[in-house]
Amino acid sequence: MKTFEEYYVPWIKGQKPYVSEYCELAWQDMSLHRMMHNENPLPPSKKVLEATNKYAKLANRYPDTGMVVRKKIADINGLDGPENVLIGNGSCEVVDMIFRCLLLPGEEVIQNTPCYGIYKLRCNVLGGKLVSVPMIYKDQLEYDPDGILNAITDKTKVIVIANPNNPTGNFMDEKDFVRIAQTGLPFIIDEAYIEFAGLEKSMVALIKKYKNVMILRTLSKAYGLAGLRFGYMLGDKDVVGQISVALLPWNVGTITMWAALASLEDTKALQERRDFVNSEVQFIEESLKDIPGLTIFHSHANYILFDGGKAGKKGKDVADFAFEKGILFNAPSPMYGSDGFFRVTPGTKEENRMAVEAIKEFFSS
Numbered sequence: 302m303k304t305f306e307e308y309y310v311p312w313i314k315g316q317k318p319y320v321s322e323y324c325e326l327a328w329q330d331m332s333l334h335r336m337m338h339n340e341n342p343l344p345p346s347k348k349v350l351e352a353t354n355k356y357a358k359l360a361n362r363y364p365d366t367g368m369v370v371r372k373k374i375a376d377i378n379g380l381d382g383p384e385n386v387l388i389g390n391g392s393c394e395v396v397d398m399i400f401r402c403l404l405l406p407g408e409e410v411i412q413n414t415p416c417y418g419i420y421k422l423r424c425n426v427l428g429g430k431l432v433s434v435p436m437i438y439k440d441q442l443e444y445d446p447d448g449i450l451n452a453i454t455d456k457t458k459v460i461v462i463a464n465p466n467n468p469t470g471n472f473m474d475e476k477d478f479v480r481i482a483q484t485g486l487p488f489i490i491d492e493a494y495i496e497f498a499g500l501e502k503s504m505v506a507l508i509k510k511y512k513n514v515m516i517l518r519t520l521s522k523a524y525g526l527a528g529l530r531f532g533y534m535l536g537d538k539d540v541v542g543q544i545s546v547a548l549l550p551w552n553v554g555t556i557t558m559w560a561a562l563a564s565l566e567d568t569k570a571l572q573e574r575r576d577f578v579n580s581e582v583q584f585i586e587e588s589l590k591d592i593p594g595l596t597i598f599h600s601h602a603n604y605i606l607f608d609g610g611k612a613g614k615k616g617k618d619v620a621d622f623a624f625e626k627g628i629l630f631n632a633p634s635p636m637y638g639s640d641g642f643f644r645v646t647p648g649t650k651e652e653n654r655m656a657v658e659a660i661k662e663f664f665s666s
Contacts, residue, residue, distance in 0.1 A: 312406060312428030319422055323629055334652045337629040339467065339494075339604045341525030342648045343577060345560070346570035349526070352563035356556045364555040370562040374533055377565065378505050384538040385508070387545055388553050388561075392493060392519040392532030397423045398547045399515065399534070400459065403487055404429045408458040413444055415636060417467045417491065430456070438637045441598055442469045442606075446477035453484065461489040464504065468633065468644050470494075470600025478504050482511040489515050494602035496523035497575055502601075505535055512537040522603055523575055524564045531561040578603045581647040588657045592664045603647060606633075610641030612664060619643045622663045628656055 306314070323337045345353070371383035380386070389395035396419055404410065406428030412420050414433040424431045434448040449460065460481055465472050482488055488511070490504050495518065507514045516535040521527035531553065534541065564570070585605055586597055594612025597605065609619060620632040620643055631644040645660075647653055 310428065313426065316425055319418075323631065327629060332627060334628045334648055334655065336623075336646045336648045336652060336656055337631040337644070338527075339522060339602070339646050340527050341522060341574055341578065341603065342652070343525055343574050345525060346564070346567050348563045348567045348570065349560050352559045353556055356559040359555055362555060363551050364553065364558055367553060367558050370558055370565070371533075373562055373565050374535070378500070378503075378535055380505075380508070380535060381538070385535060385541055387534040387536070387541045387548070388558070389532045389534070389548070390552050390557075391521065391530040392491070392517045392534075393419050393423075394530075394548075394552065395517055395532050395534045396420065396461075396489070396491075397426075398544055399487075399489060400424060400427055400429070401547050402544050403458050405458070407456065409454060409456045411449055411452050411457060411460045413449065413462060413466065415442070415466075415468055415633065416463050417493075420461050429458070432457075435637075436466075436469065440596075441471065442466075443471070444473040444477065446473065446480060449481065450484070453486070457486055459487045459489060460484075461491060463491040463493065464502075465494050465498065465601045467494065467602065468604060468606045468631075469598050470602045470604060470606065471598070472498070472502060472601060475504065478507060482507050482514050485513055487515070488513050489517060491517045493517065493519045494522050496571065497579060497603060498601040508536055512540060515540065520561055520564055523578070524571060525574055526560065526564055529557045529560055531557050578647055581650065581653050585645065585647060585653055585657060589660055592661065595664060604644055605647075606642065606644050607660075608639055608641045609643070609664065610639030612641070614664060615640045616643035619660065619663055623656065623659045626655065626659050628652070628659060630656075 327333050327335050367388045368383050371386040374386045375382050400423045404427045409430045409432050410424045411432045414435055421431050432452050434445055434452050436442040437445050492503055495503050505516050519532040582600055582605060596608040616632040620630040623630045633642045645656055
């Protein structure tokens with residue numbers, strides 16, 4: 302008789318589930334200041350809370366396919382209608398569904414790096430091969446579009462670029478998106494943080510010219526609904542229709558769907574959250590710019606990447622020092638020959654001033 306382990310597909314063996322130690326810790330100790338996961342520090346707006354309460358009373362009913370909220374999203378983005386929009390339980394689910402529809406074991410996904418880890422996780426679960434093209438580290442970390450194009454092989458199935466990039470917070474030039482789109486390969490552009498800079502920075506217009514382009518968004522960041530899990534894909538209606546086949550029935554719950562609509566309609570609340578976060582990003586960057594040896598990666602999103610390597614400081618040590626003061630920072634793995642990287646998510650005004658003082662104190666020691 303076979304052991305149970307022998308029934309697993311080969312590529313799933315040894316894989317570990319995604320668990321954020323930072324999130325686990327923060328929920329276990331609510332006194333900790335959550336400045337580690339690119340969350341919005343402002344709670345949902347009154348209109349969102351009203352919608353949540355209203356539709357919680359209808360939680361005994363299955364949801365529809367989100368026709369109203371999908372139409373709203375299409376209207377915001379100048380697309381024809383709900384047939385151009387796929388909704389998911391966070392944009393992570395949408396990534397998973399796209400990969401499931403496109404990727405066979407051994408086929409390749411090209412990404413830039415450093416970037417969001419979900420692409421690697423979902424690629425590995427399907428037995429795909431991740432091809433990472435490093436960004437170019439000069440004074441800042443810059444995209445390498447030529448490197449991305451040169452990485453294409455006959456096994457390439459998907460190219461995915463985050464714009465702005467997580468964790469560097471910068472944009473790639475529009476002309477380079479066009480060059481990649483022109484390859485005809487399935488091309489995912491992840492715009493999870495686009496609202497902080499404004500939709501005028503979006504590449505959504507490419508959808509009408511290139512059927513292979515898919516735009517991802519989420520309400521977790523600028524809209525501040527990370528805990529409700531709502532993301533979406535914008536694309537050609539035929540592509541959206543085919544990928545929708547892979548979605549689980551009722552994948553987005555009734556409460557989440559209508560709370561998302563309320564959030565999208567509450568443009569004043571979005572502006573307030575965007576303005577607050579952008580001003581606090583500027584405050585943190587300005588407050589720390591004179592620290593000798595500290596590299597600050599200017600961000601167009603709600604996080605800031607730092608490298609203290611030139612000052613002889615380790616990012617993990619910065620995070621540990623902040624933790625002693627009750628503040629959670631993110632400390633990425635060493636890269637580019639430096640172990641000095643750490644990332645800060647702006648919190649409340651009070652938290653941001655605490656964080657600035659902690660960083661200054663650490664670098665002056």
